[in-house]
Amino acid sequence: MKKLTLLLLLASSMAYGQRNLNIEETVFGPRTYAPTALISSNWIPNSNNISYLDKGYQNLVQKSATNTGSEEIILSKNDLQNALKTRIPNEQINLQIFPSDYKWEDANTISFILYTKQAHYHIAVNVKNKEIVHLLETKLEATNQEYTTDYSKVAFLIGNNxxxxxxxxxxxxxxxxxxxxxxxxxxxxxxxxxxxxxxxxxxxxxxxxxxxxxxxTMVTKYPLIQWDTRVASVKDIRYPMAGMxxxxxxxxxxxxxxxxxxxxxxxxxxxxxxxxxxxxxxxxxxxxxxxxxxxxxxxxxxxxxxxxxxxxxxxxxxxxxxxxxQNDLLFLPNNPKQFLYQSDRGGFNQLYLYNTDGKLIKKLGYQNLIVQQLGDFSPKGDLIYYTGVTNDGLDRQLFSVDLKTGKTIQLTQGTGTHNAKLNSDGSYILDQFSNLTTPNIVQIKATKSGKIEKIVESTNPFLGKINPPKIEFITLTSADGATPLTGRIIYPSDFDANKKYPVMYYLYGGSHSQLVTNKWLGGAGYFDMYMAQQGYIVFTMDNRGTDARGRAFATATHRQLGQAEMADQMKGIEFLKSKSFVDQNKMGIFGWSFGGFMTTSFMIHHNDIFKAAVAGGPVMDWKYYEVMYGERYMDMPQENPEGYKLTSLIDKADQLKGDLLIIHGAQDPVVVQQHSMEFVEACIKAGKQVDYFLYPTHEHNVSGKDRIHMYEKIARYFDMHLKK
Known part of the structure; x- marks a missing residue:
């Protein structure tokens, strides 16, 4: 498949009645303007029927793969409410919606977890007679519930026990x-x-x-100050820092x-x-x-x-x-002496078939295909289905692989992101699909004939309401000249190529991340679109070290985090600077967590590019980060002193230029506040001005309504420094 170097979302329509996003919609917009979909869709076991929740989340309904025009209620919220009152008469249960986390235990029984004010319940309901056939109760304070396969027992935690x-x-x-x-x-x-x-x-x-x-008990305690009492208290967490x-x-x-x-x-x-x-x-x-x-x-x-x-x-x-x-073993259903093991040792995360003697029977990989998520075995147990990553990391497709021959077949088509699963006998595929220009299509495909029946084809959810900015994918080449990199550019709603615009460069860049994917909106967040509508060019690119491109791509950052990443991001910066519509004197950069580390790194190592920056929850020195993640990429400080010195930003605060706003959650247990405090202290000693803001009740991410406040603060900061 040829790579799409320029893929347009929509022309920037100024139709009557459309407006830009407001700041509240940067947080709540994804729910308000969600594309039409099938909610909580599942195949009903041993059938050609799919189940899902109706539009009001009031009923569990079914539709046949062979007669997609009809819809039938299986179990209503009211039926379920009555069954619960009969079985749990002492509880005041008032269901607002049908439980969306239901799953099928067999062709006649669904189960779900119900959380009430008094307890947690695991409940199984017979959808035919509408009666509860099983119920297991745990205390409200119980966590980490783990049920036996026959639901005869549940293990759970009360505190640490x-x-x-x-x-x-x-x-x-x-x-x-x-x-x-x-x-x-x-x-x-x-x-x-x-x-x-x-x-x-x-x-x-x-x-x-x-x-x-x-x-x-031997791990150092780390204090997190709690502000919810008149006299602030200390919550200690065990935080094993790198090398300790x-x-x-x-x-x-x-x-x-x-x-x-x-x-x-x-x-x-x-x-x-x-x-x-x-x-x-x-x-x-x-x-x-x-x-x-x-x-x-x-x-x-x-x-x-x-x-x-x-x-x-x-x-x-x-x-x-x-x-x-990253994955447990998966034993073959018809052969308990053989299992599937996932590894990227061959360059890409793929499947290996072993027996219990430790003998490799067959590698089940296919070209540079990356296994992202395993599905079910075929009814005969001779195939395994999985979602694979294709198109240089952009697409997700459904595949099957023959466990005996290794033959791999792609079961879904159409460039984009497919969330697909087969029914019990493998005769039909339920596929929810989107790409940059397609909000969502839900379709059923017959595996033998290839015939496709569309169930849902979502219209643009912004149509007539929000004026969407234009989004394009761009392809660049990594700094080592070896790998294509995918970027995403969002244009202002009233874009005029003859004008010059400020830039918000948004990045993350760390492991197990991917910001640019071929799905609706290209993976862009609503704050990205909001800033574009406010008159910014918004740019994002995934560098080496990020996910879905293979082992060599990921490990290029070993022992010197931030260096290959910045070199790659410089290619994105060069691309922007080559555009006449970019105001090179009004460029800003924003990132959170690893992205906060990258943001601050640019303001120090390449301090003549960005006039303003916002770094949220930033790592400032990897010796303050925890063992499991930090030592994987950096080794111990004792083993890699040069790498830790190179990547530390604290001792380089004197190189800071431009306006930098650091945001941190005061109770952050992931990137502890010491990172930003040490950097602020170093800035003071170096005579460098830096702006700093704390969210007192938040941990690593600012969530809920407070996130609106955070986005407004970031938008105002860029406006103040880039729109003068």
Whole structure:
């Protein structure tokens, strides 16, 4: 497919009745002007019918893939309300909408989580007789609920400890640690790096619970000042800074029958990372990815679930930069001795088929295709479906791969972003699709004939309401001359190529990020569009180090964060400067978190480009950042002193030019406030003026209505310095 170097969103229409976005819509606009879609759509098991919520979120309805014109109510909100009142008579439950997080347990039963003022409930409802067939209740303060596959038990956390409740109401206390710094079952183990999404796993037989036990008593406490009392208080968090003592984690099995605990023999050193945790289908063993603290050597180990001993290491993975496991193993449904493993060791994240002896059976990769999200197996278990990244990172398509032959087939077409899934027998694909010029299309495709039936074709949600700016994709080349880079430019609504405009250069640039994608609006935020409507050229580009372009693209930044990234962003800056409509004397730059680091870096290392800048939650020195993320990219300060000195901005404050506004959340537990405070102090010592603003009740991101205040502050700052 040929790359689109210039793809237009819409001509800048000035139709009667249209207006620009207001500042409130920078936050609430995505909901107000959402393209028409199918809400909470799912295939009903063992059928050709899809289910979704109606426009008022009042009913669960279904539509047939073979007769897409008709719609039938399966279960109404009122039916569900009555069933709940019958089963939970003591609760004052008043559903406002039908639960959007429902899922199908079988062809007749849906389940969902209900949060009330008194408790949390996991509920299953038979949609035929409209009765609740299952209910598990946990306390309101319970977190991290983990249910057995048969929903006979639920494990959850009360504070830092695990409890289990079964469907008879019996409660079991699994851990009762009172020592500050001992946590069990937490999904925040290893700070949720390495693909960690939860801290507890039930075995397939639903009688043993595997969980993380995290000991961070040796990790330095970091104080966060809380302003919600008359006398401010201190909330201490455990924050392992780069090069300092990190947490020690083990994995423990709790047997619900014997009430015994067994710790897996994951061994020394204690400062290592345990991830890709997967039960064997038999329940007899457990697989764990054991990654060293240096994050360059992974062992995939098998442990005995009866006594915790190490059975064997199946294989090892090493790298000169880093190894970053992101996914659990996935066992084949028809062969419990084989599993799929994901790795980018070949250059792109792809699938590898192994057996439980550790033998590689087949690499299932295809060209430079990147596996983004695994789907289901085919009914026969001979295929696996997945969403793959194509078109130099811009597009998302659905693929199937034959597990025996490795043959890969693309199942969706049309450049853009496809969110697609197949029905139980693989005969139909439900595809929600958008691209830069297409708000949303929902369609059903027959896999054999290729026939497509459109269910929804959204019109432009701005039409007749908001005057949308013109958006284009542009393609440049990375600073090393090796890789195409995709950028996005947004023009003022009344753009005139004969005039000159100020610029807001918005960037992030860090790992696992991608700001420019081929979906509706090109991935642009509503604040980007607002600023364009206020008369700015708004530009964004993804540099080396960001996501969806492969391993070499990501690892180019190793041990010197910000350097390759700035070199690439300079290509975007050169592109803008080559345009006659850009006012080179009125350019501003804005970024948050890693983007705040990049913003400040430009104001120091390339201090003659931008007149004004806004850096939110910025990293100023990587030695103040945490172990798991920071050491992956920078190694320890002891190992890479030159890299830490090069990338630190604090000792270079005397090079600051232009107007810089730093914004920070006062309770930020991710990029702690010490970063910006150290930089401000260095600016004072260097005689450099810098503007500073705190959001006292916010952490790393400013959310809710306060975000409107933040965007207004940023817009005013650029107006003040770039529109004089």
């Amino acid at each position: 695990i409890q289990i409740k079964d469907n008879t109401g019996q409660l079991t206390v699994v851990t009762a640690d009172t020592v500050d710094g001992i946590l069990s079952g937490s999904d925040y183990t290893h700070r949720q790096e390495f693909g960690i999404k939860k801290g507890m796993w039930w075995n397939p037989q639903n009688d043993k619970l595997l969980y993380y036990r995290k000991d961070e 003592k990190s947490e020690e984690v083990t994995l423990v099995i709790y047997d619900t029958k014997t009430k015994q605990k067994i710790t897996l023999a994951t061994g020394e050193p204690k400062e290592q990372f345990l991830t890709a945790v997967t039960w064997d289908p038999s329940g007899q063993s457990i697989y764990v990815g054991v990654l060293n603290r240096e994050q360059n050597h992974l062992k995939l180990n098998q442990y005995n679930a009866q006594d915790g001993r190490l059975i064997k290491t199946l294989f090892e993975e090493t790298a000169s930069t880093w190894v970053e496991p």
